[in-house]
Amino acid sequence: MRPDIKYIFFKALPLAAFFLSAFLLLSAARPVRSPRPASAAPALPRRIVCFSPAAAEVFFALSAGERLAGVSDYCVYPEAVKKIPRVGGFYNPNFERLLALSPDLVIVQGQHEKVADFCRSRKIPLIHVQMDSLAGIRDGIFEIGRITGKAAAAKALWDGIQRDLDAVRAAVAGLPRTRVFLCVGRSPDGLNSINTAGGKSFVSELLTLAGGENIFADLTLPYPEAGKESLLTRAPEVILELRPGENLSASRRARIIADWDEMGALPAVRNHRVLILTDEFLMLPGPRVGQAARVLARTLHPEVKLP
């Protein structure tokens, strides 16, 4: 019987496709299989994949950048981190690439179930860092110091940060506290759904240290939506709009400030004290936290002298 066109389409092609894909899967799986399925972290891991931008910064601050085999899409500082293979972001971790890098340790920030599950199933050692406060930064730095065998350097790094922070504290001591509204996000088209930072957040902690007072410090959620009525009655003297990492043209900057004209009753708007900060380290609890505190202090109190 002559093989007719229907046979080719409905029988032969799917079969061929099945075998081809099975072959590809098998051959592709072999080279990326992890050589050691050990679960415990090796004494000094050398192929680390880091999903936390702050933690990745710590590696470089400790001159241990060469230990990083992969970093997340969000890691952009320092310059050297950009040469390291990318393993995706929060929503789209690239597990194939992750496997191919055969890491001996994975570091994630806070909850990251997708990656955690994956590491468990592949028996890849996993560490959670919790770098979302000054204390968390300290713990993260010491943890990474331990992992990389650079405990002394870690201690030196943290001492330096503390010196910076103390200098800022000292400079603003005795100055009147500026009442600040922190705007960490809003709908791109106006003053709808404005998110602020609660008292327990990292930015709020820094703001207090830098001589400001977060008008929504009483909120327990880290980044809640601020009601506009409450914003009006709390009457901030300064509005700090944080847009970390954004590259704003002068006209865009002017438009962002002009958006606030709708709330002309606010002292901050009336007195033209709506300020935009774009430094990406402002919302990044890492080794540059001292720098961030300095930027905030200078913004709120232009008159102070900082070393």
Added chain:
Amino acid sequence: MNSARLAIEAVSFAYPHTGWRLQPVTLSPEPGRVLGIIGPNGSGKTTLLKLAAGIEKPASGRVLLDGADLHRLDSRRRARILGYLPQKCVTYLDFSVEETVALGRFAHGRGAGFLTREDRRVVDDALSETDLLAFRKRPVSTLSGGERKRALLASVLAQEPSVLLLDEPGAALDLHHQVRLFGLLQRLAERGMTVAVVTHDLNFAAAFTHKVAVMAAGRLEALGAPGDVLSPEFVGRVYGPLLSVTRHPTLGTPVILPAGLPGGAP
């Protein structure tokens, strides 16, 4: 009541997907007469009625209502002359029986459409004609199939049409109410109304209509008085074998009965 004329002139139709065609039909139901439209399943009875009611547009030919093209008429104006009861009706909103009947006053009312005294009289008449006065407050969803059919018929009567087109109005009715229905149709015709009724019940058509139009395979096969048209040979040709035609003992009209089962089994 004026005696409006419905004229179907060389109307043809084709269903685009099945290829089924209605061959050109010319037919003018007479005022004051009940016309029965009969024929086997799929012969085109319902399609013919839909064309006559304006639900479907003819592929060729035209339907005239009082001399005007049906599809050029304003729909309210059409509804004041021509009433149409479809074969199948869903019930989506659960009105009461009298509200349902009052829906028939749509073409007569204006504004918010609250009923005038005249409207109420017409609705009451329609309810009593269809033997539904006792049910007037009942939600339609609580009625039986036959009662619901009568309520919808009443809503068409409430239009006070002079041409009445009914598609299987007796389908879900018990025998008593079927007889009453045809009695009502006769009375309406006596008042000058033009009545055309599609029915699959040959005996009711034979006994209680003035004329029958017999459809077969998309063609108007015959038109005439039931006693003349429904000969045993004709019924056998149009409907197929296994039927026998006799005479009604008192009415003298043709009666069609099953004559046996296929293969001659008892």
Added chain:
Amino acid sequence: MSRAMLSPRAYLAHLSIYAAAAAAAVLLAPLFGSETVSLPRVLSGFSALDNMDAEIFFRFRLPRVILAFVAGGALSLSGASLQVVLKNPLAEPFVLGIAGAGALGAACAMSIPGLLWRMGPFTTVGFFSLAGSLAVTGLILRLLSRRAALSMSTVLLAGVTINFLCGAAILLVRYLVSPQVLVAMDRWMMGGLDVVGFGDLLPVLLLLLPGVALLLLQSRSLNQLAFGEALAFGHGVDVVSVRRMVFLGTGLAAAAVVSVAGPIGFVGLIVPHVVRRLSGVDQRLVLPASFFAGGAFLIFCDLIARTVVAPTEMPVGIVTAVAGGPVFLRILFKNGGTHD
């Protein structure tokens, strides 16, 4: 079981109850908020800058309450009309793809660089959302005009498919944008009535009110669809025109709401059902009553959204479902729920 026919008196009595409830909501809701304002101080001066109470009341609460009213009303009214035209109790204002296309428009405006700017009272987010919704409405109307015999289930399926297509396109946009924009997009999808001043309301009302009027004018004809299109046609209803008007009215009203408040769900689905349970099925009553009831309901939900977790706020779309869902289930099962 019996039911009286709707007389003009009963009609007015019913409708005035709904209208009174709506009026009470409009008048009382601005008195409550996350902050306490004193009414004497509100009324003492209109110069907002030195009178914070008046500022809060007139520029922040009142416009928001009015927006909640017209948006809730328009969504309920659209839902009530569509449920009849599509003969589907699950129909709601967004079923024709209006929300999906609106969301896609908003997502594009938020994420494509250079597409985000302000033109007077409009922002491009609202504008693109509006454009998307109206394009879909136009598409459905075009389909209808080309094939008058189009079945309503086909229209329904087309709408659902449009929603899916837009959803997929949004996912693609989401995949490409930065996390900050992602947060803003997610927030937009939850719906919010966060407007400032009456300037934001005007462009919305210009589309919304004609849509509402168009729908209310169809109420008598919608009654006729109770037993299907064929009988309605026989009774003298121009069924094709009724469908067109309902789709156009719904399109205008829902597009306007989506463009300013995002896709607020649930209101347009449940309020008409509740009204029918309370006041029967006569659309001459159901449509305006749904408008009033929907408006009052959304005012109530927004009041919860802006007070319960004060000084922060909740997305109103969450409140409509959480507040309305259990109530709706109760009504559904209490009144039999056996036939429909």
